[in-house]
Amino acid sequence: MTVLGAAQSAGIFIPTLCNHEKLKPFGGCRLCMVEAEAGGRTSLVSACKYPVQQDLVVRTRSGQIDNIRKVLTEQLLAFAPDSEVLLELAREYQADKDRFAKEPSFCILCGLCVRYCAEVKQRHGVGFIDRGASREIGFIPEIAATECWDCKECFPLCPTSALQAAFVLVKSLTPSPS
Amino acid sequence: MNQATLHHIDRPKGRRVTPADRKALADLLAALLAPGGAGEMRRERLIEYLHVIQDARGHLPIALLAALAEALKISQAEVYEVASFYHHFDVVEEKPASVTVRICTTGACALAGGATLAAKLQNLLGADVRVVEAPCIGRCEKAPAALIGGEALGLVTPERVSQALAGTLSLPETNAEPMLLDAYAAQGGYQLLRECGEGKHDSDSVIATLEQSGLRGLGGAGFPTGRKWRIVRSQPGPRLMAVNIDEGEPGTFKDRHYLEREPHRFLEGMLIAAWAVGIEAIYIYLRDEYAECRRILAAALAELAGQHILPQALPRIELRRGAGAYVCGEESAMIESIEGKRGMPRLRPPYVAEVGLFDRPTLVQNCETLFWVPAILKDGGASFINQGRHGRKGLRSFSVSGRVRQPGVKLAPAGITLRELIDEYCGGMIEGHELYAYLPGGASGGILPARLADVPLDFDTLQPYGCFIGSASVIVLSKQDSARDTALRMMKFFAAESCGQCTPCRIGTHQAARLMAARRWDEPLLRDLAQAMTGASICGLGQAAPNVLLCVLKYFPDEVGASDPGTDVAGRSVSASGATATA
Ligand SMILES: Cc1cc2nc3c(=O)[nH]c(=O)nc-3n(C[C@H](O)[C@H](O)[C@H](O)COP(=O)(O)O)c2cc1C
Ligand code: SF4
Ligand code: SF4
Ligand code: FES
Numbered sequence: 001m002t003v004l005g006a007a008q009s010a011g012i013f014i015p016t017l018c019n020h021e022k023l024k025p026f027g028g029c030r031l032c033m034v035e036a037e038a039g040g041r042t043s044l045v046s047a048c049k050y051p052v053q054q055d056l057v058v059r060t061r062s063g064q065i066d067n068i069r070k071v072l073t074e075q076l077l078a079f080a081p082d083s084e085v086l087l088e089l090a091r092e093y094q095a096d097k098d099r100f101a102k103e104p105s106f107c108i109l110c111g112l113c114v115r116y117c118a119e120v121k122q123r124h125g126v127g128f129i130d131r132g133a134s135r136e137i138g139f140i141p142e143i144a145a146t147e148c149w150d151c152k153e154c155f156p157l158c159p160t161s162a163l164q165a166a167f168v169l170v171k172s173l174t175p176s177p178s
Numbered sequence: 179m180n181q182a183t184l185h186h187i188d189r190p191k192g193r194r195v196t197p198a199d200r201k202a203l204a205d206l207l208a209a210l211l212a213p214g215g216a217g218e219m220r221r222e223r224l225i226e227y228l229h230v231i232q233d234a235r236g237h238l239p240i241a242l243l244a245a246l247a248e249a250l251k252i253s254q255a256e257v258y259e260v261a262s263f264y265h266h267f268d269v270v271e272e273k274p275a276s277v278t279v280r281i282c283t284t285g286a287c288a289l290a291g292g293a294t295l296a297a298k299l300q301n302l303l304g305a306d307v308r309v310v311e312a313p314c315i316g317r318c319e320k321a322p323a324a325l326i327g328g329e330a331l332g333l334v335t336p337e338r339v340s341q342a343l344a345g346t347l348s349l350p351e352t353n354a355e356p357m358l359l360d361a362y363a364a365q366g367g368y369q370l371l372r373e374c375g376e377g378k379h380d381s382d383s384v385i386a387t388l389e390q391s392g393l394r395g396l397g398g399a400g401f402p403t404g405r406k407w408r409i410v411r412s413q414p415g416p417r418l419m420a421v422n423i424d425e426g427e428p429g430t431f432k433d434r435h436y437l438e439r440e441p442h443r444f445l446e447g448m449l450i451a452a453w454a455v456g457i458e459a460i461y462i463y464l465r466d467e468y469a470e471c472r473r474i475l476a477a478a479l480a481e482l483a484g485q486h487i488l489p490q491a492l493p494r495i496e497l498r499r500g501a502g503a504y505v506c507g508e509e510s511a512m513i514e515s516i517e518g519k520r521g522m523p524r525l526r527p528p529y530v531a532e533v534g535l536f537d538r539p540t541l542v543q544n545c546e547t548l549f550w551v552p553a554i555l556k557d558g559g560a561s562f563i564n565q566g567r568h569g570r571k572g573l574r575s576f577s578v579s580g581r582v583r584q585p586g587v588k589l590a591p592a593g594i595t596l597r598e599l600i601d602e603y604c605g606g607m608i609e610g611h612e613l614y615a616y617l618p619g620g621a622s623g624g625i626l627p628a629r630l631a632d633v634p635l636d637f638d639t640l641q642p643y644g645c646f647i648g649s650a651s652v653i654v655l656s657k658q659d660s661a662r663d664t665a666l667r668m669m670k671f672f673a674a675e676s677c678g679q680c681t682p683c684r685i686g687t688h689q690a691a692r693l694m695a696a697r698r699w700d701e702p703l704l705r706d707l708a709q710a711m712t713g714a715s716i717c718g719l720g721q722a723a724p725n726v727l728l729c730v731l732k733y734f735p736d737e738v739g740a741s742d743p744g745t746d747v748a749g750r751s752v753s754a755s756g757a758t759a760t761a
Contacts, residue, residue: 027525030681030714044713049525064713068682071710075685099703100689109678124192124253128678129262131503131520133688135678140255142192 003047003058004032014047014060015069015089017076017159018110023119025049026111029076031089033068035059044068066093074099076108080160083108107137107162113154123147126154126166137162139170192244192254199245206230206242221250222536224518225501228261229466236273243269263520263677265312265502266466275308277327279339284314284621284671285428285653286321286579288664295322295334302336307343313504313671314428315467318579318653319586328469354438356474359481362442368487370552371446374453375490381411381454384555391559392571393551396432397422397507397544398622398648399718400637403551406541407455410531413539416458419493420516420535421448423464423471423545424500424507427620428671429651432575433545435587437471440549441478447551448543452493455541459494461516465507466500504675508717509542510534511677522677523717544649546575567593568634574647576635578604580654581611593634596626600654611656615734619648621668622722624729625661644729646722661734665726666694672723683720686711690727698739701731 002025007014017029025048032047037057044065047058059065070093077086078100086108090097109128114137117126125143129136139148148167155164210230211219219227224246231242238261247254261267268274279299283292293311300309317323320332326342329349341347362368373379389404410417425433436444452460464472475497482492498516505511506521513535515521524530534540550573554562565573570593579585583605590603596616600606607613613628618635624645626633633639640646655664673687686707693700693707708724715721731740 025525027716028680030716033714046525046716051527064709067706068710068714071706072681072714075681075689075707075710078685078689101692108681109684118253118255124255127253127255127259128520129258130678131263132676132678133673133684135684138258140192140258142194143254 001052003034003036003045003050003052003056006052007047007058007060012060015092016048017085017108018112019048020112020116020157023112023115026115029108029110030072031069033065035062035065069093070095078102079104080106080108080162083160085159105136105162106160106165108160109135109137110159112157112159113137113163116154116157121151121153123151125151137166139167141170141173144170192247193240195245195248196241199241200248203231203242203245203249206234219249220518221252222516222518224250224252224257224260225264225515226499228264228267229499229501232267236276237268237270239271240269260518260520263503264500267501276306277343278308278310278325279303279327280310280312280315280325281334282313282315282317282321282323283311284667285617285651286318286585287314287323288667289580289653289655289659290321292322295336299336299339303339303343313675314426314430316425316431316434316465318429318431318577318651321579321585325467328466330467330470350470352438352470356438356478357440357442359442359478359485362440362446363487367442367552368446368485370555371449371453372488374450375488381456384450384454385411387555387558388551391554391562393547393554393559393562394572394637395544396546396550396575396649398427398619400647403543403547406531406543407451410539410541411455413532415456415539417456417539417541418535419448419452419455419457419460419541419543420509420513421460421462421543421545421548422507422509422512423462423468424504424512425465425468425545425649426504426507426675427622427649427651428668429577429579429617429620429653430649431577431579431651432587432649434468434471435575435577436546436549437468437474441474442482443552444545444549445478445482447548449492450551450555451541451543451548453490457493457541459496461535462495462497463506463512463516464497464499466502472497472499503677504671505677505717505719508719511717512542513540520677522679523719525716565591567591567598568595569593570634570636570639572636574636574650576603577649577651578654579652580616581608581613581656581659582606582654583608592636593639595634596631596652596654599635599652607654607656611658613654614657614659615655615661615664617651617653617655617664617668617726619646620651620653621671622646622718622725623648624725625665625733626729627661627733630733644725644732646725660737661730662694662737665730666691668726669694669723672719676719677717680714680716680720682710682714683716683723686715686720687723690724694727694738699731701740704731 015031017031018026027046027049033044034047036045073089073095077097117123125148126139129138243257247257261269281296296311317332322334323332324334385404385407393403394400423433503521506515508523510524511521530540572592574592576588588603617625669691673691676683676687678684711720711724
């Protein structure tokens with residue numbers, strides 16, 4: 001069991017963006033960072049992946065954690081300024097949505113769509129391209145043309161409006177299969 | 179373990195593969211897959227196949243990627259994801275140019291004018307040659323350095339590049355002859371390994387000797403080597419080993435230095451480790467920038483395969499080629515890459531010693547760590563322990579580059595200070611250059627001012643200064659250089675090399691680089707970014723990236739307007755631009 005799972009079953013809230021009950025833990029967004037203390041040592045760990053163990057003491061909020069979550073939210077808001085999920089986090093952690101220069105790509109690379117398509121649907125219609133700051137999601141046009149139109153199950157998972165936009169774009173560029 | 183095999187039933191097709199694409203792919207891979215080669219196609223060798231296509235065609239055409247996906251029974255998305263992750267693969271429909279010239283613009287090469295040179299060369303050479311600014315290629319002692327179609331050229335000038343392209347200057351310009359197996363055996367090489375095979379030593383006492391010697395991992399993290407062997411050996415078999423020769427930390431070239439000279443000494447150390455830990459198969463991960471080392475190692479492994487001096491059967495050894503990705507030096511990212519995936523670090527726990535390569539317990543060791551094993555075991559570690567200065571113990575191979583008279587790999591006592599290193603081992607500073615600052619551990623280890631040139635350099639000694647020694651790559655700056663510009667270059671390096679998996683590093687390195695380009699730094703914002711990167715990043719890349727920036731705020735505030743301009747720590751006056759003038 002993960003720290004996140006244990007917290008949820010005890011009714012303790014830990015914010016998450018890239019986690020989903022149907023998907024394997026990804027640990028990419030880092031919103032779920034908590035302080036874990038074991039054997040006299042405290043470290044910052046991601047709750048969605050870190051396993052619980054005997055005598056582990058977990059702090060889900062502290063000055064340090066709140067500041068990290070605040071900065072992460074501010075960083076993500078530079079990319080998806082209108083995301084309702086992020087704006088709510090911003091209220092909780094006093095994040096300033098204009099702190100970093102805007103570069104709206106709208107996608108925050110939580111990977112929910114990519115992983116849902118691969119792990120649940122096993123279609124691999126959408127994937128991650130490139131790496132680092134140039135990382136982005138991309139539909140495989142030929143698959144999008146034949147598979148995605150009738151599925152679209154990943155759309156509601158997206159915490160921003162990026163997924164739909166990417167799909168519409170690909171759709172407009174691909175000849176329809178009929 | 180291999181999710182790729184789970185889902186071919188009813189698999190969406192993606193791009194149609196034509197018989198011609200299939201034939202083209204088969205022809206390209208024929209030599210690799212021929213009997214005596216690597217045998218049938220395997221998912222984990224995806225990167226090797228991509229290399230074959232890239233080498234032959236100069237790019238990766240989509241049609242061949244689709245054919246490759248079909249042949250490996252994996253999705254096209256997976257192939258694109260992997261191919262687009264690595265710098266040395268060009269996923270484009272047209273061949274970008276007939277030759278690619280990669281000019282290093284990171285460490286000492288930047289000080290030697292790498293970026294200006296890159297711009298000049300692109301103009302000079304025209305469209306048929308592609309000039310790319312590259313992260314450190316590990317030839318810092320010959321700055322500025324470049325790769326011309328994969329082969330190294332040092333002391334780059336436009337003339338020398340033209341000569342290399344015209345074939346009038348043949349590459350590589352070798353500076354050392356690798357010692358062959360016979361010569362190594364003649365001086366007592368492989369004797370220890372043979373004795374291990376003959377049962378003259380037991381692995382417990384070998385590990386104990388290593389522990390007493392105090393040998394620590396020389397790849398950067400400094401984990402005690404003997405203890406690591408013990409941990410992996412206690413795991414259930416089969417156990418694997420991955421040797422890290424990614425050597426991507428800017429300013430580091432020690433692994434190359436030793437491989438070019440004594441490949442068998444490294445191999446003996448590696449095989450002793452495999453024997454002591456009970457390793458079934460070894461994967462050597464060598465960075466793509468080291469084409470010469472690739473040939474040397476392949477030849478040495480071939481010699482080893484045909485030898486008659488060892489009584490025991492050797493474990494299976496595979497030599498793997500990186501594809502341009504600094505992050506693949508991080509051990510779990512390297513493991514992912516060996517499995518044929520993108521080099522994305524794994525979340526821990528579990529640690530690779532427990533669940534590593536192909537989910538097996540894995541011993542990961544740096545090339546140089548293994549290189550010292552035979553000598554340490556032969557004299558019980560005495561030659562190692564009896565060295566050291568200023569209260570420190572052991573030897574370190576410093577890769578020294580920058581403004582010193584004789585840059586290179588310097589085997590010096592651990593705990594030596596920068597001043598001693600420059601004066602005693604590097605012939606002093608270059609004429610006309612006065613010490614201003616130094617990076618004690620490549621791009622990751624921070625940056626220190628000249629007034630701290632008397633601090634012992636070793637594991638654990640630099641933490642109080644916000645620095646660490648890492649792979650002991652020392653880049654020396656003079657008063658003609660600027661700490662701010664260097665820090666900015668390093669941050670751009672991290673931004674370009676981040677795997678992009680986690681928010682604080684992917685966005686943080688990119689935002690920090692932009693903020694650091696400003697004349698006056700936004701200190702509170704940069705400090706907040708640094709805290710998120712250090713605290714929340716998944717791997718050491720993101721965690722260590724802020725070191726340079728925090729060091730500039732601490733030791734060179736006047737360079738970035740973080741305090742009143744005036745004279746800096748070295749007593750130098752600062753120009754109106756906030757940054758000191760560079761030559
Ligand atoms: C971003 C990053 C890059 C690294 N690059 C290298 C490298 O190029 N070579 C290396 O041996 N270790 C590198 N390391 C350290 C490895 O993760 C690992 O600690 C090392 O290979 C273990 O071998 P050792 O104990 O012999 O040093 C890197 C670590 C990080 C976080
Ligand atoms: S498109 Fe949406 S769901 Fe997909 S990775 Fe981006 S933010 Fe996440
Ligand atoms: S810290 Fe950077 S390189 Fe490491 S996992 Fe995160 S994004 Fe990737
Ligand atoms: S929910 Fe744990 S890192 Fe995203």
